Amino acid sequence: MKTANGLKTNTQRQWFLYSSISEALSSASSSKQLSKVHALIITSGLNQSVFFSGRLISKYAHFRDPLSSLTVFDQVALKTNVYQWNSIIRALTHNGLFSKALEYYTTMCKMKVLPDKYTFPSVINACAGLFDFEMSNVVHERAFEMGFESDLYIGNALIDMYARFGHLDKARMVFDEMPLRDVISWNSLISGYSANGHWEEALEMYHRLRLIGLVLDSYTISSVLPACGGLVAVTEGQTIHGLLEKIGINADVIVSNGLLSMYFKFDRLKDARRVFDEMVVTDSVSWNTVICGYSQLELYEESVKLFMEMVDKFTPDLLSLTSVLRACGHLRDLEFGKFVHDYIKRTGCVCDTTANNILIDMYAKCGDLLASREVFDGMKSCDTVSWNSLIKGYFKSGSLDEGMKLFKMMKIDLKPDFVSYVMLLSLYTQLSDINQGKVIHCDITKLGFDSDIVVSNALIGMYTKCGQVDDSLKVFENMKGRDVVTWNTIIASCVHLEDFNLGLKMINRMRMEGLMPDVATLLVILPMCSSIAAKLQGKEIHGSVFKLGFEAEVSIGNALVEMYSKCGNLKHSLQVFENMKNKDVVTWTALISAYGMYGDGKKALGAFSEMEASGIRPDHVAFIAIIFACSHSGLVQEGLKYFNRMKNDYNIEPRIEHYACVVDLLSRSKRLTEAEEFIHSMPLKPDASIWGALLSACRASGDIEIAERASKRITELNSYDVGYYVLVSNVYAALGKWDQVRMIRKSIKTRGLKKDPGCSWMEIQKKFYVFGTGEKFFEQFEEVNKLLGILSDLIAKEGYIADLRYVLHDVEDDEKRDMLCGHSERLAIAFGLLNTKPGTPLQVMKNLRVCGDCHTVTKYISQITQREILVRDANRFHLFKDGNCSCGDHW
C-alpha cells in the first residue's frame, strides 16, 4: 500500500482495498481476527456492501458467533437482497437458533423478498430442529410451488427433516421422486431408517447404494453400522468392517466408534477391543462406548478401570459419568457412586432425566433409598423409568408398603408402563402371592399389556412359583410370539411340575420354532436331568454345551458337576470339575455336595480346605453342604467345627437350614438328647424342618419319648409341607398308635394336602421304568413278584427278619410282610435283576427316603446276587456291595 499510494488511481485503490479485505476475510481463523476485518470494513465505509456483509455473517456463524452475525445483518440497510437473508438464516440455523431463523424467514417473506433455492435448505433444517410440523408443511409447499421440487439440496434437507420427524414414508417419497441424488441423499435416508430402528430398510438401502456404485463415505458407514448392530447381523457387519480398509475410511473416528458400538451389540468383546486398540485417534465418544459396552457385558470392574483411564485424557461428560454410575450400582459401590455424583454437582453438570434415573437406580441398588428419594424429589420432570427405578428400590429393600404407596402415587402422575407391571409380578412371584398376582393379571389384561412377551414371561413365572402350573400353560399357549426366556420359563414350569415328559416335549417345540437354547436354557434342563437322573440326556446336553460354545461358562460347569454326580456318575462329575478353568464358590459347593451324597465326608472336608486355600470364600450354601457331608459320614465333631467356623471365621450368621443340618448331624449319630438340647438353645424359632430332622432320626433309632415330643411340635406348627405329616404319621405307625395315624391322615385331608406317592425308577437300555409302591400293573409283574418271593426265602436263611415298624398300615403281620415287598425300590431292583446280565451293576432312583427295611434287604440282595446296587434316594447315594452299604448306616 505504501508504494501504491499516489501511483494508483482512485478506482485502482478501491479495487486494491476490496481484494485485500476479501483476502483477510478468507484467511481470518477466529472470531477475534474476523472482528478486526469487520472494523476495517466499517472504517472503509463498506459495511453496506452486499458482498462483504453476507460473507461476514457466514464467517461469524462459522466461528459460532451468531450474535455478531446478527449485528452485521442489523447494520445492513438494504434488506431487499435475498443473499443477505440467506446468509443470516443459514447462520442462525447453523448455530442451532432455529426459532430465530424461522422468525427471520417469516420477516423476509413479509418484506416481500422472494426466497430462492438457497433459502430453503436452511429453513427446512430449522423446521427439523424445532420439530415444527406446521411450518415444515408450509415451507415444503412453498418450495414446491416455486418449482424447486427437483433441487438436490432442498431434497436432501427434506429427507433429513422427515427422517428426524420419524416420518420415514415421507422421507422415502421425497427420495423416490428426486431426479438426481447424491451420496448425501442416500446417507440421510439410511441414517433416518437407522435412527428410527428401521434396520432392515437401512440395510436394504445400503445394498441398493452399493449396487449403484456411488462412492460411500464415513457418514454412510456410520449410518449402516447401527443397523447391523440392531439386527445382530454379524456377517454383514464384518463384511462392512472389511470393506473399510479397501475404501480407506478405516481411520475415521466416527466410523471406528460405530464399529465399536456394533461389536458390543454383537457381544463380541474381543473384536470391539481390537478396534479400540487399533484406533490412532480416540475421542470421548469412543471411550464412552467402550465403558458402556463393558458395563453391558457386566464387566463392571473393567468398566470403572476404563473410566479412570479416560479421565486422564478427556474431561468426562454426562454420558461417561452415567456409564460409570451404572457400573457402581451393579458393583454396589456406594462410595465411588457418591464420589461421582459429587463430581457432577461440583462441576455444575446438569443432569437430564436419564442421568437422574441412573442416579436413582445406582442409589437403590446400593440400598441407599434416602439418596434415591432425594434425587427423585429434586427432579423437574420424572418419567416412568424414574418411578419404576425408585419403586423397585423399595421392593428390593423390603419396604413393600412404601413401594406400593409410590406405585399408587405414580398412577396419579402418569401411566405405569409394562415394566411397572413386570416389577409387580416379580414381587408377587417372590412372595408367592397368587391373589395379588391375579389382581395384577386382570389389570394387565385390561391395559393390553398381556401382548408383551416380557409381561407374559413374568406371568408364567408367577403362576409357576405359586404352584398354578395350569395357568402358566394357559398363558404360554395364548402367546403369539415367544422368546428364549419364554421357553426357559415354561420348561422350568415343567420341571417344577415334575412333568419331565412335558419338559422334553417343550424342548422339542422350542427347537421346532427355531430358537437356539441359551445358557439359561441349559441351566433349566440340566437340573431336570439331575433330578430324574437322565444320564443319557445329560450326556447329550454336555455335548451340546460345546456345540453352543458355552463350555467356559462357570454356571454351566457347575450344573454339569451336579448333573453327573446326581446321575450316579461321580467320576464324570470330578472330571468336569477338574477341567473347569474358572471355579467359583458354587463349583466347590457342588463338589462338596457330591462327596457328601456319596458318603465320602473326608474328601468333602478336603475339598472345603482346598477351596479356602484357593482363596474362595465359602458362603452359607457351602456350609450347608459341608455340614450335610459330615452328617452323612458320621463326622459329628467336624460338622460342629464347621458350624462354629461359619460365624467365627467368616461372620456368616447361621440360618435355619444350618441349624437343621446340625440337628440332623447330631441325631443321625444317635446323639438325640444333645440334638434336642441344641434345638432348645438355638436363637431362631425351630420350624418343621428342625423337628423333622430330629424326628427322622428317632424313627431310625426308635427313641419313643423324643419322637412323641417332636411329633407334637410339628403338628403344632401347622406346616403346609405334607412331608412332615407323613413323617409324624409314620412314627405313630411304627409305634402302633393307629388312632394317631388316622388323626394325622385326617388333618392332611382337611388341609387339602396330598401325599407324595413313593416311586422308584431305573434306566435300562435307554428306557425308563417307573414303579409305584404296591403297584401291580407293569410288565413282568408276575416274574418280579416271584423273584421277590425267592429272594425273601434266601435272605431269611441268611438271618434277615422283616422290620414291621416300616409298615404304615394297621394290618396283620403277614400282610405287613407282603406290603414291605411291594416297596417301589424292591420292585425296581427285582426288575433290574431280571432284565440285566448277571454281574451288571444296578442303579435305582427313589423320590423319597429309602425305608430301613428296604435298606437291610438291599444289603442282603447285593450279597446273594453278587451285584453292585447304587440307590439314590431323596438325600444321597447308597452303594450296596457284598452285604454292606456305603452310607455306613448314616442314612
Place this chain on the structure above:
DNA sequence: CTAGGGTTAG
C-alpha cells in the same frame, strides 16, 4: 457414532 427401569437360571 455413545446412556436409564423389567422377565428365565443360580
